[in-house]
Amino acid sequence: MTRRPQHVAIVVANLPAERDRRVIRESLSLEARGYEVTIIAPRGDRTLRTLPGSRNVRLRPYPMLLYGSGVVTFAVEFVWSFVCVAVRLAGEVLRGRAQAVQVCNPPDVYWPLALVLRLLRRPWVFDHHDLCPEILATRGGGPPGLAYRALVLFEWLTLRTASAVVATNESFRDNALRRGVPSARVTVVRNGPAADEIGPASPRAGNRHRIVYLGVLGPQDHVEGAVLAAGALTRLRGRTDWSMTIAGDGESMPALTKLVAEHGLGDVVEFAGWLDGPAVDDLLRTATVAIQPDLPTRMNDLSTMAKTVEYLGRGVPVVAADLTETRRTAGDAAVYVPTGDPAEFAAALHALMDDPAQRAEMSACGRQRFTDRLAWEHQATAYLAVWDRLLGSPAGRRRVLFQRRQSISKSSEIHSRRRPE
Incomplete structure (x- = not known):
């Protein structure tokens, strides 16, 4: 008799x-x-029934x-998300699905549901995308308070009630260990594109350099630093042989467009908006250099920016x-x-644009790091091993298979409204 495949419910709260x-x-x-x-996620495209x-x-x-922008509105957003997720997850359980659940943060508020699922002897996996206390500290700018x-308490409860924790890097893993989660x-499981998502290298057209920022445009991302760097660059080398493309969207977009206008940078700084997979690939394969303007805060120091791996994969x-x-x-x-x-x-940036030999060495290094350890193919092996350990290898499938580039590219836009990790 054929065994019915195990069913996994994935909860995402901060974007479609x-x-x-x-x-x-x-x-x-999976x-x-x-x-x-x-x-189970916030509604995006209303026409979609399947991914x-x-x-x-x-x-x-x-x-x-x-969507929250302050402590009170964040709290209201999280309460609403909790209720919606609880109702839909209960429906999945009652229909005989959701033999296991994966919850992705932010927020770290779903630990009561984890307790219920664990009592029902169903695995609960926490996919740790963001350090929520550090995000609050970065956005708030003041000393730690009650919020x-x-x-911190919610993070501890979320980590401790999980059957397994999937961390996006070693710092997140160390954080989980400090919270008392057994290392086993x-x-x-790092972020990053699959090799199939990356097209062949494209030669740069003409002599004009392109500087790229790719990602979220939020207060914690400090994209204004990239704009101000563009202003400083005009004073170092003029405006004739380079431009900066900022690809993404977020709550800082109005302030950034105003900053560009105030500094008279409209001829060298352009905004590309949200890009889907193929457009991201096209942009990065023609870039000279990428800028990552995140400031050295505790959150940024411990986080792996998804954009970094996107850059390295294209060299x-x-x-x-x-x-x-x-x-x-x-x-x-x-x-x-x-x-x-x-x-x-x-x-x-000025020095790199004038040093093609160094850029070539860095490009080769980035591609090698991506191929050897960062590509999704490597991460998927570790990720699927977690589920095989919790649920047993699914019936009829023993090998890891990967979807073609088109499967991911046409279904996605790069990055979340907040920092995806």
Whole structure:
């Protein structure tokens, strides 16, 4: 008798499923392995019933009333998300699905549901995307208060109630160990594209250099530092042989467009908006250098920026502030500035644009690091091993299969409204 495949429900709270490229890759890998998958997430495209590019990854969306920008609105957003997720997850359980659940943060509020599922003897996996207490500290700018301590408690409860924790890097793994999670229950699964998502290298057209920023435009991302670096660069080398493309969207977009206008940078700085997979690939394969303007805060020091791996996969040299996890990811494929001051970024960009030999060495290093350890193919092996250990290898599927590039590309837009990790 054929055994019915195990069913995994994935909970995403901070953006629609079709926009979260990490969840897309996880879902397609689970499906290819033989698991059935349902994603519970905020509603995006109202016409979607299944995840684009999948055979039958079901979507169970819920409406979002508002997106938080302060402590009170964040709290209201999280309460609403909790209620919507609880109702839909209960429906999945009652229908005989959701033999296991994966929850992706932010927020860290679903631990009560973890307790219920654990009582029902169903595995609960925490996919740790963001350090929520550190995000609050970065956005708030003040000393830790009651809200910060509450988030630390919620993080502890979320980690301790999980059957397994999937961490996006070694710093997140160390954080889980400090919270008391046994090391055997923590697995590192990094962010990054699959090799099939990356097209062949494209020669740069003409003599004009392109500097690229790719990602979220939020307060914690300090994209204004990239704009101010562009201003400093005009004073170092003029405006004739380079431009900067900022690809992404977020709550800082109005302030950034105003900043560009105020500094008279409209001729060298352009905004590309959200890009889907193929457009991201096209942009990065023609870039001279990428900028990562994140400041050296505790959150940034411990986080792996998804954009970094996107850059390395296309062999784009990176200029970034000197951060622990950025060094662990990029190695010699990046030039590191001490403080993240715009003048430091401008000087490093100026030097790289005038040094094709160094750019070639950095490009080769980035591609090698991507091929050897960062590509999704490597991460999927560790990720699927977690599920095979918790649920047993699915019926009829023993090998890890990967969807073609088109499956991911046409279903996704790069990065989340907040920093995906």
